Amino acid sequence: MIILGINETSHDASVSLIQDGQILFAGHAERYSKQKNDWYINDSLIKNVLQYGYPDRIAYYEKPLLKASRLALRGGSGDWKPKYIIDNMFGKRVPTTYFKHHYSHACAGYYTSSFNDAVIVVLDAIGEYNTSTIWVGEGDKIKLKYKQNYPISFGLFYSAFTKLIGLMPNQEEYIMMGMAAYGDWKKYYRKVDDYFPTINHQKYNFHQGINDWGWIESEQDKFDIAAAVQFVYQQRLNEFMHMAYSMTGKKNLVFMGGCALNSSANTILWNIFDMIWIMPNPGDAGSSLGAAAALYGKHLEWKNPYLGYDLGGEYPVQEIVDGILKDGIIAVATGRAEYGPRALGNRSILADPRDPNIKDKVNKIKQRELFRPFAPVVMAEHASKWFDMDFESPYMQYTVKCLQPEKIPSVVHADGTSRVQTVTKDQHRGLWRVLNKFYLETGVPVLLNTSLNIKGQPLLNDKNDIEKWEKEYQSKIITGVV
Numbered sequence: 386m387i388i389l390g391i392n393e394t395s396h397d398a399s400v401s402l403i404q405d406g407q408i409l410f411a412g413h414a415e416r417y418s419k420q421k422n423d424w425y426i427n428d429s430l431i432k433n434v435l436q437y438g439y440p441d442r443i444a445y446y447e448k449p450l451l452k453a454s455r456l457a458l459r460g461g462s463g464d465w466k467p468k469y470i471i472d473n474m475f476g477k478r479v480p481t482t483y484f485k486h487h488y489s490h491a492c493a494g495y496y497t498s499s500f501n502d503a504v505i506v507v508l509d510a511i512g513e514y515n516t517s518t519i520w521v522g523e524g525d526k527i528k529l530k531y532k533q534n535y536p537i538s539f540g541l542f543y544s545a546f547t548k549l550i551g552l553m554p555n556q557e558e559y560i561m562m563g564m565a566a567y568g569d570w571k572k573y574y575r576k577v578d579d580y581f582p583t584i585n586h587q588k589y590n591f592h593q594g595i596n597d598w599g600w601i602e603s604e605q606d607k608f609d610i611a612a613a614v615q616f617v618y619q620q621r622l623n624e625f626m627h628m629a630y631s632m633t634g635k636k637n638l639v640f641m642g643g644c645a646l647n648s649s650a651n652t653i654l655w656n657i658f659d660m661i662w663i664m665p666n667p668g669d670a671g672s673s674l675g676a677a678a679a680l681y682g683k684h685l686e687w688k689n690p691y692l693g694y695d696l697g698g699e700y701p702v703q704e705i706v707d708g709i710l711k712d713g714i715i716a717v718a719t720g721r722a723e724y725g726p727r728a729l730g731n732r733s734i735l736a737d738p739r740d741p742n743i744k745d746k747v748n749k750i751k752q753r754e755l756f757r758p759f760a761p762v763v764m765a766e767h768a769s770k771w772f773d774m775d776f777e778s779p780y781m782q783y784t785v786k787c788l789q790p791e792k793i794p795s796v797v798h799a800d801g802t803s804r805v806q807t808v809t810k811d812q813h814r815g816l817w818r819v820l821n822k823f824y825l826e827t828g829v830p831v832l833l834n835t836s837l838n839i840k841g842q843p844l845l846n847d848k849n850d851i852e853k854w855e856k857e858y859q860s861k862i863i864t865g866v867v
């Protein structure tokens with residue numbers, strides 16, 4: 386049976402296609418419409434996914450009427466109507482099943498994990514009513530153990546402060562997370578803590594924003610607020626995760642929902658659990674796969690996150706290495722696009738991390754704020770010599786201390802940490818070979834890896850995007866297409 390999973394009406398629409406446990410395709414609407422964080426599915430994306438098979442069933446990631454009732458009764462922003470299912474041919478011809486928002490998150494995590502026994506924690510801004518849930522996965526069964534409802538919400542707390550310091554809520558939380566390293570968390574700790582003093586108490590309905598903060602005096606204040614918010618968030622997260630462990634006794638954690646994108650906070654979870662799985666697309670954009678998995682009701686065969694648009698071609702290993710050694714920086718777009726917010730080698734800018742000036746050069750190309758950090762990608766077998774970690778981080782989900790910052794200054798943040806991507810030969814043979822060749826030439830098994838996109842736009846997807854980028858920046862992208 387072929388199942389098409391869909392999520393839309395949220396801040397990142399996507400579709401996924403599975404057949405008998407195999408993931409055939411998973412892609413984001415924004416990469417096709419070029420509208421960052423696009424809420425709705427579009428025809429180009431549907432055309433692409435249908436090349437991999439026509440669905441017998443559709444699985445949708447929410448209960449639309451339940452969400453509509455919450456919007457009407459309790460407030461909040463957003464849409465509830467699954468337009469693509471209702472308006473186009475699928476809705477008329479293909480039977481559709483609707484799953485609860487948090488259950489779709491839980492299924493996206495557990496059924497892509499290698500665990501047969503785990504606690505599943507979902508933390509996001511809001512689903513229909515649920516905002517924080519704890520589940521137990523045993524075999525192929527998933528059972529709800531705990532739920533917290535709107536308006537108390539980890540995600541809305543973080544988003545409200547994102548908005549307060551002048552960034553875009555539901556989109557630029559990762560910028561505030563990066564800003565935290567430049568701030569003094571103690572300055573506003575008490576004030577911020579007062580908004581979220583315990584895991585089941587908050588001062589506000591954060592959907593309505595923070596309206597009693599007062600005047601933000603300086604730019605540095607924004608960094609200090611970010612640091613305090615990150616600190617308080619991590620305290621509450623730690624408490625919530627301890628509760629999840631005590632409630633279930635499980636030492637394997639599956640963590641899902643938009644909050645699982647907070648790589649600085651995720652690292653503390655290794656103090657509680659033995660094994661952790663965060664699907665590389667843990668936010669709502671991952672829930673098209675979650676809904677499909679929910680309908681399938683069993684574990685999927687998870688291989689890697691390269692599941693989207695296919696540019697084809699062999700990974701251009703030698704061309705990349707030669708380019709980095711010659712120019713210090715290259716752009717690469719090849720093979721299938723990443724499913725998830727991070728570029729993990731197939732739509733990436735790769736650069737020499739030894740050069741302290743390379744960060745400014747990449748920031749200039751990407752037209753980003755100069756304080757923003759860049760992430761390293763490292764051969765997994767060398768990771769523990771360069772970074773303080775005894776676990777793998779194949780999808781850039783954990784921030785750890787860099788052990789040799791003087792050797793790779795361009796991938797170390799202001800607080801001495803790095804958001805690491807580890808690569809094994811099995812995960813991405815081409816990228817591993819690039820790193821290995823660079824290591825043999827330089828003694829450094831690390832490269833800078835950041836997303837290949839024009840500022841404010843989604844990651845590059847297809848050939849048209851490559852042409853546009855090359856024209857805009859007057860520089861060539863290595864494609865590997867023969």
Ligand SMILES: [Fe+2]
Nearest residue numbers: 509511642669
């Ligand atoms: Fe969500």
